Amino acid sequence: MSLDVAAIREQFPILKREIDGNPLIYLDNAATTQKPQCVIDALVEYYSHYNSNVHRGAHRLADEATRKFENARDIIKDFINAPKREEVIWTSGTTEGINMIANGLSKLLTSSDEVIVTGMEHHANIVTWQQACKAAGATLRTVPVTDKGELDLDAYVSLLNENTKLVAFPHVSNSLGTVNPVKWLTEQAKQFDAWVFIDGAQGIAHGNVDVQDIGCDFYAFSGHKIYGPMGIGALWGKEELLAEWPVWQTGGEMISVVTLQDATWNVLPYRLEAGTPNVGDAIAMGEAIRWFSSFDYAEVAAHEKALMARATELAKEFDGLRMIGEAEDKVGAFSFVLDQGHPADIGFLLDRQGIAIRTGDHCAQPLMARFGVPGTARMSFSIYTTIEEVEQFFKALKKVYMMLA
Known part of the structure; x- marks a missing residue:
């Protein structure tokens, strides 16, 4: 069995929001997760x-x-x-x-x-x-x-x-x-x-x-x-x-x-x-x-693994993108930099397409210094994130890359 992500998403009112006419794609879950209606x-x-x-x-x-x-x-x-x-x-x-x-x-x-x-x-x-x-x-x-x-x-x-x-x-x-x-x-x-x-x-x-x-x-x-x-x-x-x-x-x-x-x-x-x-x-x-706690954690883990695998696959096909952190065991957060454009600019241009990510040093300045970057762009997943959203993110990122060229 696998998670019924569509049914899960129906429980989150904020996921129905639009940003500048675009459906919200929320990929900033490491900063904070959204709330299901039962919590509200x-x-x-x-x-x-x-x-x-x-x-x-x-x-x-x-x-x-x-x-x-x-x-x-x-x-x-x-x-x-x-x-x-x-x-x-x-x-x-x-x-x-x-x-x-x-x-x-x-x-x-x-x-x-x-x-x-x-x-x-x-x-x-x-x-x-x-x-x-x-x-x-x-x-x-x-x-x-x-x-x-x-x-x-x-x-x-x-x-x-x-x-x-x-x-x-x-x-x-x-x-x-x-x-x-x-x-x-x-x-x-x-x-x-x-x-x-x-x-x-x-x-x-x-x-x-x-x-x-x-x-x-x-x-x-x-x-x-x-x-x-x-x-x-x-x-x-x-x-x-x-x-x-x-x-x-x-x-x-x-x-x-x-x-x-x-x-x-x-x-x-x-x-x-x-x-x-x-x-x-x-x-x-x-x-x-x-x-x-009502979910099967094995199904949650499998869903998260699939999201990370798809993001990694698309990132490796993206010329000009450098992944920051390629651990064997990795979950939730995916950080990167582009060979042109500041992370803040990347975040701003993605937001105009309805995509919410985090940019900056992520309150981890020593780690950013270790990788020789002032900060990164970070997308982060949750139980309600879909494979389609990950794919849409990379399509939007290509537009951003062309705009910053």
Whole structure:
């Protein structure tokens, strides 16, 4: 069997839009995915029927909001196969999850400790650890990227040592689409008892994320990358670590006892969730994951593989196009440059034909420098992308190429 992409597309109102008289071809899914009607409805229902703060109210609306808010936490727990629901922490997105752990790490590092990141990181998974290391006087080390856009695994192993405190890497590169061998990377780090943090922003929407099987300590992702709202995300971490991790923010909800002289912290997950949470978006994020979980992940993977294969085939036939990143295992994102024309110009001219892509450095400036380009044009796929859209993209790109000649 294969995905009924036409039926899936019917669930996304925005895909019916036209741009300058052209049907919208949305190929910017690595930046954010579109939302099915059920997710939009879940958000509207919350604000229309049971808008209330959670945990604190002694009335029906608060009870309904609390039950659905906490049910969304259960949905996420099951989706990533977390051992306990208390290990799922609500955040505003992947970036806050990374900052939460990096902020605590800065208090735990010593000057002899080392942190390892990779050369393909989003800035959120570089700058945070840079600052943590600077605060503690620790050392930040980087795994290089090969010409194909894969991690240099031999170099990674050589960097690991008894001083390695934490290793951070992306599940999937946001700019190249490279799928990293996260389980193997984790196993190598664990030989030195290092903590492992995975940036799952791009990996989460492709299914089969199993944190227990991977063996990592932390996994963070954003709702809007998996058909949910912006401004909401989740951090998963092992209970024994999160229960003792330095608190990220203080205020309401995360406290147990407060006097004018001191305070003690609440239990998980609330000790790391200060203040009024983003209730409506959390509920809608749960609905997005429930929706996505209804699909056969093998069929999703086969569809994505077919999209990437067709894009690669057409790119190799396109004179003047250079692919950036040709990893053996690649999903979602396809980056390239043309031998004439700036990526920004490419994006502008494609937009006039109704095609939405991303251009620029993709918040990965060190990776762009590695490939000797200021930025790339990037198309990125999703469950509702069709082969016909990929083919239409390359027809439109040929028009762009002629205009820029």
